[in-house]
Amino acid sequence: MRRRTAALMAAPLLLAVACGGAEDADVGAGVTATEELEEVTVGVIPTVDVAPLYLGEEKGFFADQGIDLTFEAGRGGATIVPGVINGQYDIGFSNMVSLLQAAEQELPLELVGSGVASTGVPGADFAAVVVLPSSGITDAAGLADKRIAVNTRNNIGTTTVNESIRTAGADPSGVEYVEVPFPDMPEALADGDVDAIAVVEPYLTMATADGAVVVASNLVDAVPGLTVAAYFTSRELATEEPDLVERFTIALEQSLQYASQHGDEARAVLRYYMETEIDQAVLRSMTLPAWPTEFDRSSVQRLADLAIEDGLLTEEPDLDALLP
Known part of the structure; x- marks a missing residue:
């Protein structure tokens, strides 16, 4: 998927100025138009989770490491994992349940960096379960036996919502999970296609702005400060081009730190x-x-542990082998 491309300054500067104003006009300084960057294709989910990657590209962190990122949107981690294995993507972004499942299946993947985590604050997280006020559902216990939208079934959304319901003292076994892409969730809720949606930002705020109410902070209910997702690559790429992977990781960490410090x-x-x-x-x-x-x-x-309880994993994972 990678190829050498000339480093052009104009496009990063246009977006940098649009995002941050004139003070950002030095984005990409030190990269000349004659230098070549190695193109790296990244499979991402178009949500707030991956904002640091786009911001890091625009701030020149990846160019400084000789990398030009190309982004391709996937529906969820369950589809991005095979995309990395078959070479569609060089790097992937996926939730931890998908990565735990991949490790259990002994798929040739290696984690290269942290992706996103919960704020750990109930009612003030970037993910939540919301309902319409007319639903009669007032807390997570009321979600039992309901139709709930998740972006991918049998994954992190289902097991964390199950835990919210269990924590509230109810039984999640009767829940019907329906796959709906994040961008379509607010409309699915408004149209009555589902009783609740397990949604992330910015679609969470879109839904609540239209009157939906939060009844569970599912990621927080699972565990405060949950590591939700990570970036990963194929074992083949990690073995054959360790320098490239290291350079990507350096730029990724710069991007995560910058985004954390520059929320606007x-x-x-x-x-x-x-x-x-x-x-x-x-x-x-x-x-x-x-x-x-x-x-x-x-x-x-x-x-x-929750994934094992819900039947998404069959055995205890080897975290020493999985986590960097």
Whole structure:
């Protein structure tokens, strides 16, 4: 998927100025038009989760490491994992349940960096389960036996929502999970196609702005500060081009740190890659996730335990082998 491309300054500068103003006009400084960058294709989910990657590309962090990112949108981690294995993507972004399942199947993948984490604050996280006020559902216990939209069934959405219901003292076994892409969730809820949606930003704020109410913070209910997702590559690429992977990881960590410290710029960059037009008011009020550079091992262990309880994994994973 990779190829050498000339480093052009104009496009990054246009977006940098649009996002941050004249003070950002030195983006990409040090990269000349005659230097070549190695193109790396990344499979991502078009949500707030991956804002640091786009921001890091525009700030020149990847160019500084000789990398030009190409983004391709996938529906969820369950589809991005095979995309990395078959060479469609050089790097992938996926939730931890998909990666735990891949490890159990002994798929040739290697994690290269942390992706996104929960804020750990109930009612103030970037992910939540919301319902219409007319539904009569007032808490997570009321979600039992309902139709709930998740972006991918039998994955992190289902097992964390199940835990919200269990924590509230109810039985999640009767829940019917329906696959709906994140951008379509607010409309599916409004149209009555589902009783609730397990949604992430910015679609969470879009839904609540239209009157939906939060009844569960499913990621927080699973474990505060949950490591939700990570970036990964194929074992083949990691073995054959370790220098490239190392350079990507360096730029990724810079991007995560920068986004964590510059929330306004992270919000602004969403408007340039989201599949849905985002109102400025939504950008201002939406909750940003945490973007740590390190994995929270204990939270991954807890997530694995929940996945085993829900039948998404059959045995205890080897976290020493999975986590960097």
